[in-house]
Amino acid sequence: MREASKxxxxxxxxxxxxGGFLESPTIAYETWxxxxxxxxxxxxxxxxxxxxxxxxxxxxxxxxxxxxDMIGSGLPLDSDKYFIICINSLGSCYGSxxxxxxxxxxxxxxxxxxxxxxxxxxxEGGYEVIRALGLxxxxxxxxxSMGGMTALAFCVRHPELGGGLISIxxxxxxxxxxxxxxxxxxxxxxxxxxxxxxxxxxxxxPVVGQRLARKLGMMTYRSPREWEQRFGRExxxxxxxxxxxxxxxxxxxxxxxxxxxxxxxxxxxxCYLYLSRASDLFDFAEHGGSLAAGFKKLNLERAMVIxxxxxxxxxxxxxxELAKGLAEVIPDTEFVHxxxxxxxxxxxxxxDAFRPVISRYFDPN
Amino acid sequence: MREASKxxxxxxxxxxxxGGFLESPTIAYETWxxxxxxxxxxxxxxxxxxxxxxxxxxxxxxxxxxxxDMIGSGLPLDSDKYFIICINSLGSCYGSxxxxxxxxxxxxxxxxxxxxxxxxxxxEGGYEVIRALGLxxxxxxxxxSMGGMTALAFCVRHPELGGGLISIxxxxxxxxxxxxxxxxxxxxxxxxxxxxxxxxxxxxxPVVGQRLARKLGMMTYRSPREWEQRFGRExxxxxxxxxxxxxxxxxxxxxxxxxxxxxxxxxxxxCYLYLSRASDLFDFAEHGGSLAAGFKKLNLERAMVIxxxxxxxxxxxxxxELAKGLAEVIPDTEFVHxxxxxxxxxxxxxxDAFRPVISRYFDPN
Numbered sequence: 001m002r003e004a005s006k007x008x009x010x011x012x013x014x015x016x017x018x019g020g021f022l023e024s025p026t027i028a029y030e031t032w033x034x035x036x037x038x039x040x041x042x043x044x045x046x047x048x049x050x051x052x053x054x055x056x057x058x059x060x061x062x063x064x065x066x067x068x069d070m071i072g073s074g075l076p077l078d079s080d081k082y083f084i085i086c087i088n089s090l091g092s093c094y095g096s097x098x099x100x101x102x103x104x105x106x107x108x109x110x111x112x113x114x115x116x117x118x119x120x121x122x123x124e125g126g127y128e129v130i131r132a133l134g135l136x137x138x139x140x141x142x143x144x145s146m147g148g149m150t151a152l153a154f155c156v157r158h159p160e161l162g163g164g165l166i167s168i169x170x171x172x173x174x175x176x177x178x179x180x181x182x183x184x185x186x187x188x189x190x191x192x193x194x195x196x197x198x199x200x201x202x203x204x205x206p207v208v209g210q211r212l213a214r215k216l217g218m219m220t221y222r223s224p225r226e227w228e229q230r231f232g233r234e235x236x237x238x239x240x241x242x243x244x245x246x247x248x249x250x251x252x253x254x255x256x257x258x259x260x261x262x263x264x265x266x267x268x269x270x271c272y273l274y275l276s277r278a279s280d281l282f283d284f285a286e287h288g289g290s291l292a293a294g295f296k297k298l299n300l301e302r303a304m305v306i307x308x309x310x311x312x313x314x315x316x317x318x319x320x321e322l323a324k325g326l327a328e329v330i331p332d333t334e335f336v337h338x339x340x341x342x343x344x345x346x347x348x349x350x351x352d353a354f355r356p357v358i359s360r361y362f363d364p365n
Numbered sequence: 366m367r368e369a370s371k372x373x374x375x376x377x378x379x380x381x382x383x384g385g386f387l388e389s390p391t392i393a394y395e396t397w398x399x400x401x402x403x404x405x406x407x408x409x410x411x412x413x414x415x416x417x418x419x420x421x422x423x424x425x426x427x428x429x430x431x432x433x434d435m436i437g438s439g440l441p442l443d444s445d446k447y448f449i450i451c452i453n454s455l456g457s458c459y460g461s462x463x464x465x466x467x468x469x470x471x472x473x474x475x476x477x478x479x480x481x482x483x484x485x486x487x488x489e490g491g492y493e494v495i496r497a498l499g500l501x502x503x504x505x506x507x508x509x510s511m512g513g514m515t516a517l518a519f520c521v522r523h524p525e526l527g528g529g530l531i532s533i534x535x536x537x538x539x540x541x542x543x544x545x546x547x548x549x550x551x552x553x554x555x556x557x558x559x560x561x562x563x564x565x566x567x568x569x570x571p572v573v574g575q576r577l578a579r580k581l582g583m584m585t586y587r588s589p590r591e592w593e594q595r596f597g598r599e600x601x602x603x604x605x606x607x608x609x610x611x612x613x614x615x616x617x618x619x620x621x622x623x624x625x626x627x628x629x630x631x632x633x634x635x636c637y638l639y640l641s642r643a644s645d646l647f648d649f650a651e652h653g654g655s656l657a658a659g660f661k662k663l664n665l666e667r668a669m670v671i672x673x674x675x676x677x678x679x680x681x682x683x684x685x686e687l688a689k690g691l692a693e694v695i696p697d698t699e700f701v702h703x704x705x706x707x708x709x710x711x712x713x714x715x716x717d718a719f720r721p722v723i724s725r726y727f728d729p730n
Contacts, residue, residue, distance in 0.1 A: 112610065176596040176617035177589035183618045184580050186611045191573050193558065208556050215549050216581070224542035224680065231541040233648060245477065246551045246638050250645065252541035253548045273611050280615065283598060315589065 005060045008132040020115030027125045028088035028095025033079035039135035045086040046147030052094035055086040069351045076358035090125035091117040091274045099270035112198035117274040119282040123154035138163040149282045156287045159299030166304045171318035172284040182276045185213035211260040223310035223343035295325045303333040313344045370425045373497040385480030392490045393453040393460025398444035404500035410451040411512030417459035420451040434716045441723035455490035456482040456639045464635035477563035482639040484647040488519035503528040514647045521652045524664030531669045536683035537649040547641045550578035576625040588675035588708035660690045668698040678709045
């Protein structure tokens with residue numbers, strides 16, 4: 001799953017949005033279905049911070065993807081009808097060039113010498129794939145979480161591609177509470193002595209900081225209400241810490257421990273720092289000087305904004321704001337407010353709530 | 366402010382709720398006003414996790430206290446009428462015996478050899494003060510945040526004292542989300558190499574972990590809505606970190622940094638671990654086998670539960686649950702739901718909202 005099945009290599013310099021450049025970066029992606037025409041049936045999918053381009057299984061990679069129940073024959077993103085392209089974000093470590101990649105000019109791993117990453121750069125990485133595939137238009141751009149902001153950047157910078165937009169649990173920009181959470185996650189990693197200014201031993205990365213950051217992440221990806229139903233004050237008799245006096249016997253603590261264990265070693269620490277910071281930096285208002293001016297630059301036929309009531313990271317009021325802004329310029333804009341209890345992560349785990357909504361977008365009759 | 370102005374020393378062994386004992390512990394407290402009779406005008410105040418007993422200025426200590434605008438002549442807790450006693454929690458480091466104190470039996474600092482601390486023990490520490498002052502009844506017990514749970518423990522264990530109860534931004538027990546937050550805060554400290562299994566150099570404590578924990582604390586003490594109004598996406602040009610690429614230029618990051626700076630060095634790390642864990646362990650249902658059984662054991666004349674809409678740590682639905690449970694056994698129970706935006710900390714900073722409510726309790730006409 002580390003390597004997406006296809007890659008595009010940019011020819012020459014890739015100029016970064018906030019300065020600097022990358023020499024011939026690679027963008028990894030995966031596709032499902034067959035392309036028709038110049039992109040009339042193309043769906044471009046931008047991911048959240050940590051997923052790879054492996055959104056669903058395929059003959060070349062039969063392992064389950066992160067949106068397995070959404071993409072495929074007869075599913076809402078129907079590979080019998082559509083050509084679905086999932087982009088691995090520039091800056092990630094699943095095939096696309098990022099801080100964990102070797103700089104071809106120096107032969108060294110970029111680490112913190114990678115230029116400042118923005119979601120505009122991630123969007124342009126996606127555009128390199130679109131261009132390499134020869135597409136002149138797209139049917140719909142979809143973005144989940146961070147990917148929703150990337151999708152906005154993609155649509156505002158490439159109005160010529162037209163089509164529609166589905167934004168899922170995202171926003172026009174991060175709120176201070178979300179910035180605070182991500183900033184603290186980054187600080188946990190950077191303050192781990194093993195981070196070593198980004199020059200950590202790849203065989204001995206700053207796992208302590210990464211685990212703490214992952215636990216805080218899980219708290220903001222789910223919801224207090226879900227955990228109340230799921231765990232209550234249930235205790236376990238697991239001994240996880242030598243200092244068990246302070247920890248570990250509540251079921252919710254064990255759950256977080258297990259999640260941290262699963263994530264550890266999967267994601268490069270520097271890549272995480274860059275993508276997390278890119279999420280904070282994004283502000284759609286920079287595209288024109290105000291949100292309204294940014295929306296006016298869009299050239300979209302339709303839009304759908306899906307938000308979840310219990311989302312702590314991208315609160316539903318932000319998604320309402322996005323939907324209202326889009327509706328000012330795109331008459332066919334729908335805002336779907338879902339009452340899922342699993343918080344920000346609902347789009348990954350509450351498929352029975354999300355599938356009908358996405359199906360309705362693609363097959364409204 | 367480190368030392369409360371008065372102390373009680375327990376005579377002999379103080380048996381702890383979950384086993385073990387302390388040898389002649391000290392409980393620090395402060396008082397305002399004059400005692401009348403056997404406690405007819407006594408107000409007992411239990412604090413949140415970190416405050417000292419210095420809730421308000423006094424002739425002996427003119428510096429401002431943590432509830433300066435609530436306690437004093439003509440204020441809601443009126444020192445002209447009432448005898449107000451604020452208890453420094455057992456386990457704290459502001460005069461009461463805690464993990465940072467010397468064990469008189471060994472001459473060594475307790476550190477992690479301090480027995481498991483519960484809020485029942487903190488309540489009993491308060492009772493030692495009441496007994497030493499010769500009180501046989503109290504007018505009202507008040508607890509804020511963690512202190513609200515301590516107050517419940519105090520009232521259920523000492524029904525003979527009677528009187529009323531005011532619970533502010535508290536609950537009958539912690540929810541899994543709150544447990545997760547506090548557990549992660551403790552882990553941040555314990556994973557700081559300088560913690561050293563609790564045997565840190567007192568001149569060089571685990572400040573990195575303590576700062577991270579404080580920042581996460583601030584996120585849960587305030588509210589996303591307040592920060593949105595207060596900070597938006599404001600940027601500063603402060604250079605706080607050498608790794609400024611990943612941090613520090615958003616106003617909200619600077620705010621958290623300043624709060625972490627102010628807290629650092631003030632609170633002993635082991636004391637924090639014990640009190641934080643005690644908050645997770647408390648469950649009022651243990652007093653009788655169920656919440657309802659616990660409520661039935663109370664002998665209170667009146668109760669008031671005050672909750673804040675934006676509280677993330679003790680959500681208002683928990684306070685509603687507490688109020689309903691109290692109302693089952695105490696007809697004169699009032700639930701006051703305040704629409705403050707400053708979250709859990711509102712009782713410390715939104716005095717214009719809290720003062721009239723508390724005044725009404727003490728002077729209903």
